[in-house]
Amino acid sequence: MTFPHLQLVQLSRPSTIPKPVIELIVDGHQVTVPEGTTILGACQKLGIEIPTLCWLETLAPVNVCRVCVVEVEGARVLAPACSRTVEPGMVVQTRSERVNLTRKLVLEMLASSTDLSTAPGLAEMMTEYGAQPERFGACETVAQPVLVDNDLYIRDYAKCILCYKCVEACGEDHQNTFAIAVAGRGFHAHISTEFAVDLPTSACVYCGNCIAVCPTGALMSKREWDLRQEGNWNESKQTSTDTVCPFCGVGCTLTLHVQDGEIVKATSPLDNDITIGNLCIKGRFGWQHVQNGRSATQMAADAAVPA
Amino acid sequence: MRNGARLYVIDPRRTESAQWADVWMGNHIGSDIALSNTMAREIIHAGLYDKAFVANACEGFETYTASVESYTLERGEELTGIPADVIRECAHTYATSDKAMICWTLGITEHHDAADNVLALINLGILTGHVGRWGCGLNPLRGQNNVQGGGDMGAIPNKLPGFQDILDPAVRERFEKHWGVALQPNIGLNLTEMIRAMDCKELTALYVIGENPAQSDADAHHVTQVLEGLDHLVVQEICMTKTAEMAHVLLPAAASWCESDGTVTNSERRVQRCRKVVEPPAGAKDELWIMNEIARRLGKELNVTDAETVWNEFRAVAPHFAGGMSYARLDEHQGLQWPCPDENHPGATFLHDRLWKQGAERGMAAPFTVVRHEGPVEKPDAQYPFTLTTGRHLDSYNTGVQTANYQSPLFRGETLDLSPEDATRLGIHSSDTVRVTSRRGTLVVPARVDRSLRPGVVFMTLHYPDEAMTNVLTIDASDPKSGTAEFKACAVSVELVNTATLAAVR
Numbered sequence: 093m094t095f096p097h098l099q100l101v102q103l104s105r106p107s108t109i110p111k112p113v114i115e116l117i118v119d120g121h122q123v124t125v126p127e128g129t130t131i132l133g134a135c136q137k138l139g140i141e142i143p144t145l146c147w148l149e150t151l152a153p154v155n156v157c158r159v160c161v162v163e164v165e166g167a168r169v170l171a172p173a174c175s176r177t178v179e180p181g182m183v184v185q186t187r188s189e190r191v192n193l194t195r196k197l198v199l200e201m202l203a204s205s206t207d208l209s210t211a212p213g214l215a216e217m218m219t220e221y222g223a224q225p226e227r228f229g230a231c232e233t234v235a236q237p238v239l240v241d242n243d244l245y246i247r248d249y250a251k252c253i254l255c256y257k258c259v260e261a262c263g264e265d266h267q268n269t270f271a272i273a274v275a276g277r278g279f280h281a282h283i284s285t286e287f288a289v290d291l292p293t294s295a296c297v298y299c300g301n302c303i304a305v306c307p308t309g310a311l312m313s314k315r316e317w318d319l320r321q322e323g324n325w326n327e328s329k330q331t332s333t334d335t336v337c338p339f340c341g342v343g344c345t346l347t348l349h350v351q352d353g354e355i356v357k358a359t360s361p362l363d364n365d366i367t368i369g370n371l372c373i374k375g376r377f378g379w380q381h382v383q384n385g386r387s388a389t390q391m392a393a394d395a396a397v398p399a
Numbered sequence: 400m401r402n403g404a405r406l407y408v409i410d411p412r413r414t415e416s417a418q419w420a421d422v423w424m425g426n427h428i429g430s431d432i433a434l435s436n437t438m439a440r441e442i443i444h445a446g447l448y449d450k451a452f453v454a455n456a457c458e459g460f461e462t463y464t465a466s467v468e469s470y471t472l473e474r475g476e477e478l479t480g481i482p483a484d485v486i487r488e489c490a491h492t493y494a495t496s497d498k499a500m501i502c503w504t505l506g507i508t509e510h511h512d513a514a515d516n517v518l519a520l521i522n523l524g525i526l527t528g529h530v531g532r533w534g535c536g537l538n539p540l541r542g543q544n545n546v547q548g549g550g551d552m553g554a555i556p557n558k559l560p561g562f563q564d565i566l567d568p569a570v571r572e573r574f575e576k577h578w579g580v581a582l583q584p585n586i587g588l589n590l591t592e593m594i595r596a597m598d599c600k601e602l603t604a605l606y607v608i609g610e611n612p613a614q615s616d617a618d619a620h621h622v623t624q625v626l627e628g629l630d631h632l633v634v635q636e637i638c639m640t641k642t643a644e645m646a647h648v649l650l651p652a653a654a655s656w657c658e659s660d661g662t663v664t665n666s667e668r669r670v671q672r673c674r675k676v677v678e679p680p681a682g683a684k685d686e687l688w689i690m691n692e693i694a695r696r697l698g699k700e701l702n703v704t705d706a707e708t709v710w711n712e713f714r715a716v717a718p719h720f721a722g723g724m725s726y727a728r729l730d731e732h733q734g735l736q737w738p739c740p741d742e743n744h745p746g747a748t749f750l751h752d753r754l755w756k757q758g759a760e761r762g763m764a765a766p767f768t769v770v771r772h773e774g775p776v777e778k779p780d781a782q783y784p785f786t787l788t789t790g791r792h793l794d795s796y797n798t799g800v801q802t803a804n805y806q807s808p809l810f811r812g813e814t815l816d817l818s819p820e821d822a823t824r825l826g827i828h829s830s831d832t833v834r835v836t837s838r839r840g841t842l843v844v845p846a847r848v849d850r851s852l853r854p855g856v857v858f859m860t861l862h863y864p865d866e867a868m869t870n871v872l873t874i875d876a877s878d879p880k881s882g883t884a885e886f887k888a889c890a891v892s893v894e895l896v897n898t899a900t901l902a903a904v905r
Contacts, residue, residue, distance in 0.1 A: 094757055094758075095451040095454065095455050095757065097451065098451055098452070098455055098755055098757065099757075101528075101532065101755055102532070102533075103531065103532045103533065103752045103755055104533050104748075104752075105533040105534070105748065106533075242806075242808040243806030243808065244806065244807070244808060264401075268419070291808065292808045296808075297793060297809070298794070298807065298808060298809060333674050333675075333676040334672075334674060335656055335657050335672075335673045335674045335676055336544060336656060336663050336665075336671050336672070336673050337544060337656070338544055338654070338656035338657070338801065339543075339544060339796055339801070340541070340542055340543065340544060341540060341541025341542060341543060341544060341546060341547065341665050341666040342665060342666065343544060343663065343664075343665025343666070343667075343669060343671055343734070345671070345733065348657060348676040348677070350676060350677055353677060353678060354677070355657070355676070355677060364733055365733070366665075366669075372793070373793060373794045373807060373809065374793075374794065374796060374802065377805055377807070378794075378796070378801065378802055378805050378807075379657070379805075380804060380805040381637075381638065381800070381801040381802070381803075381804055381805070382637070382654045382657055382658065382677070384804050386637070386638050386680050387680045387681065387682070388651035388680055388681060388682025388683040389681070389682055390639070391636070391638065391639050391643070391649060391651045392649065392651070392682070
């Protein structure tokens with residue numbers, strides 16, 4: 093007996109139907125990309141650098157920081173490159189005078205009200221756009237004490253630029269825990285747990301996926317924060333090596349950051365399909381069992397070796 | 400799920416996953432076969448099974464149909480505690496979905512009929528044609544980072560590397576030729592069989608690598624007793640454990656995941672590289688070094704000093720399985736899923752597609768297996784009226800060797816979790832001290848009232864054996880096919896010892 097229609101059953105993953113392509117011009121260069129691509133995506137294809145703060149390839153764009161704005165010919169306002177999708181015949185300027193001025197102003201306003209000292213790449217960005225936050229004088233800042241309410245990570249909201257990345261990572265985009273959200277309005281907007289309770293009382297599950305996406309170091313592992321406080325955090329002396337988490341069977345890649353022979357931080361690469369940069373509490377913080385003064389001599393001493 | 404998938408969670412406890420589910424099916428502990436058989440009968444009677452797939456690829460359908468005939472929806476409800484219409488709805492949704500998968504973990508396998516539980520799920524998968532296609536399948540979610548890899552490499556009693564059968568003379572001959580030694584044509588002992596063999600002194604020397612059986616195995620009093628009765632116990636460990644404390648010879652080892660090189664295989668059969676990131680503490684040796692030294696003292700120079708050489712030998716003896724997985728390719732692709740027979744193979748995202756082919760291409764038929772509901776070995780009775788089931792907390796791991804010493808804010812130690820109904824009936828509040836007793840042992844532990852539990856079910860973990868050794872309670876009844884003990888069900892009694900003081904409650 094044969095079953096001719098069995099041959100019609102789709103076994104492998106259905107191949108994605110190629111999308112129609114769209115042609116546009118960015119900074120005078122013609123580029124062709126699939127429909128649905130963002131201006132940022134088209135720029136990346138051309139090798140044109142666009143600064144971003146609230147954007148990350150593993151998160152849905154939230155369009156809040158405005159540092160990625162570009163000028164689209166014929167449009168009244170500047171467009172956020174991270175979320176605006178391309179249209180046929182679009183003509184885009186990424187470094188027009190208007191764009192440069194806007195990025196400069198955005199950076200100045202952020203830097204005049206928040207502490208960007210631990211934000212990777214920010215100093216270079218400020219120099220490139222000639223940002224002078226001091227011209228705003230002594231304006232109101234969000235200076236506030238660092239929240240240290242558990243042993244795994246700290247929250248320093250004086251460094252928070254309200255990019256929403258942590259909220260998205262904790263919520264719908266990754267962890268689905270919803271322990272944090274934006275509370276307040278206007279200048280008083282801030283990231284908060286429910287009813288502003290401390291983390292151990294909140295719904296937090298300490299996956300640290302918020303730390304992984306934070307662009308300014310407002311969220312930081314306690315170990316890194318302690319070393320920085322002591323003046324002993326030194327990235328130029330650190331190595332980072334990929335291995336696999338020792339706990340469950342998901343097999344998350346762990347990038348272990350090592351300084352002076354000691355693991356000081358665990359992250360996971362964004363381009364790994366298994367969890368696109370996400371970990372759980374055990375993966376991100378549970379590596380201490382290989383340190384903690386573990387020693388073979390102590391083991392031998394502890395062993396009740398029978399005569 | 401945000402793309403429209405429906406999730407049915409079958410669990411005696413209303414876990415966090417259950418709270419995300421479209422439907423939570425809270426079944427009686429150990430009623431999994433009854434549920435599978437009831438679903439199968441409903442699917443067959445409603446004519447929703449994949450007739451062409453079953454006719455082409457399966458065997459034993461008539462016998463199977465007859466065997467599930469008595470599992471009516473009403474009987475299913477009686478045996479599982481899940482309302483008949485919910486079982487019916489789940490069966491229809493599973494059978495009529497274009498793609499559906501069944502995932503499970505230790506709730507299926509830590510039972511005395513573990514293999515039968517799995518076979519019951521396989522029956523459902525082949526009945527509906529939800530196997531051998533992308534987006535379908537039967538997926539055991541592994542609880543440890545290399546439980547799959549241990550099997551891959553032959554660290555199971557009945558298989559050689561690459562799941563090759565040790566009883567097959569042709570297989571043995573190939574290995575004997577490769578290794579230059581004669582192999583025993585016997586199946587070895589699994590863990591529970593070893594414990595029995597130690598008990599009757601057939602097994603007198605034991606070499607334990609990276610495991611803590613004194614605390615992790617069921618019926619701990621008994622396990623400790625048999626370990627103490629050994630003539631010789633060698634323990635190779637990364638840090639001090641209860642089992643290591645009992646060793647005659649202790650071999651301090653490097654942690655394989657970050658102080659040594661090698662590979663692990665995850666739940667989706669993806670082989671990934673582990674790398675040496677830090678130096679092991681002074682005196683702790685790489686496990687490969689230890690193996691070489693032991694071989695030398697036994698009179699054989701292995702001279703295998705790096706993990707890649709070991710891996711390449713594995714590729715050579717199991718070419719159909721891992722021939723295409725060089726270290727270079729594992730690096731390039733961030734791991735590859737077996738089987739991956741040659742260097743141009745992209746790895747297999749799913750298995751068993753041959754079952755959709757016809758004639759010789761199909762190969763061996765997929766057999767239905769007749770399995771019957773039995774329920775747990777120990778059923779609650781007047782003296783031990785509760786069923787104790789064990790599991791894990793998010794932030795902890797097994798007997799706590801790797802997780803007891805990091806500062807988790809979620810850490811809450813061992814408790815006996817019980818339902819609000821039982822707590823009210825017994826006058827127990829959270830933080831009160833209770834005595835939990837089974838036929839094998841007894842312990843005292845704080846109580847915790849947990850709304851995710853239903854009356855009659857109590858829950859503990861295995862994470863904090865120094866506070867409360869849960870395994871003195873568990874039963875060593877084990878599955879004859881897999882050797883897994885029934886950690887998920889034993890009968891216990893619970894009594895109030897001390898009411899917590901107000902200070903302790905706070």
